[in-house]
Amino acid sequence: SFFGMIANIDENMGKLERMLIDAGLRDNTIVIFLTDNGTNYGDQIFNAGMKGKKTSLYEGGHRVPFFIRWPAGGLRNPGEIAELAQAQDVLPTLIELAELPIPQGTMFDGLSLARLLRGHEETLPDRTLVVQYSRATAPTPRKGDAAVLWKRWRLVSNTSLYDLSTDPRQTRNVMSRYPDVVAQMRSHYEAWWAGVAPTVNTFSRLTIGSEAANPVLLASPEWRNVLLNQQYEVRTAPVKNGVWKIGVERAATYQFELRRWPVEADTEITAGLPPYEAVDGTYVEGKALPIAYARLKVAKFDQTVPVSATDKVISFTVNLPPGPTDLQTWFLDANRKLLTGAYYVYVTRL
Structure with missing residues (x-):
């Protein structure tokens, strides 16, 4: 592949x-x-x-x-x-x-x-750049989890210095030989971090209702600070749920379509899927779930409706004002206990 x-x-x-x-x-x-x-x-x-x-x-x-x-x-x-x-x-x-x-x-x-x-x-x-990571298992960026780039120098994790002009494979840590370079790059990073730290965990909201993209697909990997390992966990369905941070472009009536499987799969919400043979291996079997109810909460709207064995999608129609808000979904069993959130939500401004 x-x-x-x-x-x-x-x-x-x-x-x-x-x-x-x-x-x-x-x-x-x-x-x-x-x-x-x-x-x-x-x-x-x-x-x-x-x-x-x-x-x-x-x-x-x-x-x-x-x-x-x-x-x-x-x-x-x-x-x-x-x-650079x-x-x-x-x-x-x-x-x-x-x-x-x-x-x-x-x-x-x-x-x-x-x-x-x-x-x-x-x-x-002359410029110094920073490559800063936030990790899937620790979504809030951590100070020091970064590479600082200046000319031929690379300061990695604040613990190793490499000279790309003589060591492009970054095999020799030369921090002890160039303390002045280390001090300058650390000073730059400290100033850079002080500038981003106040908003480092502020989310860029997903826009709905824009002329540039209507409808919009919201997918579970975009849940705030929740790791869902894409197709493997969509198929194995661990008990997880999360919030989408969204921005409503304009006041309008919106349709929210909640799905367990993407629309291309054309499969019932409660149904499983067979294993999928890919080029480099096999996707595991998609787990069937005893989903009995679906719930949508967005802005001031909060509604729960039943799910039948033949439903492939559950739709809600909501009037929304413009501005930032949160969106969350639930798929619940007959006792209204969480099974998972909807992995795919298709949002259309009507």
């Missing part, structure tokens, strides 16, 4: 390219290709000489490719630019490239790469 996914991405990038050509949009469309983190399974096959993988603080965990193309945009000749950049640079870069106005007082965590990409400058200002 690792190689299959590479082939899938390659084929779909080809489809995107063909669509842009056929539509006459290729020359004046900015195309960016990047990934969200290091490899999950491919480190034993190819890891570009880096140490670590997804969730790791080493280069293999967070260093990713960033390709950008804009034939009519006056970008520099194709080639590698060995400057981060995902937070993408937004200010696109704003400058597209010549969009910036509202007064807007602050960015990143900086624009536009002049660098157009060859108007060869280097970026």
Whole structure:
């Protein structure tokens, strides 16, 4: 499946390219290709000489490719630019490239790469970046669970310093040899952490009711501070439940569809599913549940309704005002004891 996914991405990038050509949009469309983190399974096959993988603080965990193309945009000749950049640079870069106005007082965590990409400058200002993790098993970010990046240096977990110019695989801790470098990078991190700590566990709310996305799927991995191990636990159904932090875009009537299984499965809420043979193994059998009631609580609305053996979805219609609120669901047995929350909630502004 690792190689299959590479082939899938390659084929779909080809489809995107063909669509842009056929539509006459290729020359004046900015195309960016990047990934969200290091490899999950491919480190034993190819890891570009880096140490670590997804969730790791080493280069293999967070260093990713960033390709950008804009034939009519006056970008520099194709080639590698060995400057320290981060995902937070993408937004200010696109704003400058597209010549969009910036509202007064807007602050960015990143900086624009536009002049660098157009060859108007060869280097970026001296900068120090932080890669900070929050872990699935400990959702609140912990001070020190971070990598600090400055030029050729990497300070990992506040305990190890690596010089990538001589040790790209990060095998030699040189903290004792460069105390001044360590002190400077630690000082940067302390100031950075002081800036983010007051809001480090403030959730970015999931928007419902927007013209840009209607309907919206809310899935159980987005429960606040509750780890649900995706498909394995959807199938094994441990007793877990959680809250979605949502933002209602506009006052309207909303339909909430509660499902145990995704709509593509077309399966009853109480039913199980057979094991699924995948390329690299087998998904376990989906557990049947004696669900007798479904409950939805959102804003001031709180209602419980019965579930029959033939129901694939339970729908609620709710009038909601705009603004932030919480949403939670329950699937209950005949004694109204929790079995699980709804793993999939489809929200439509009517």
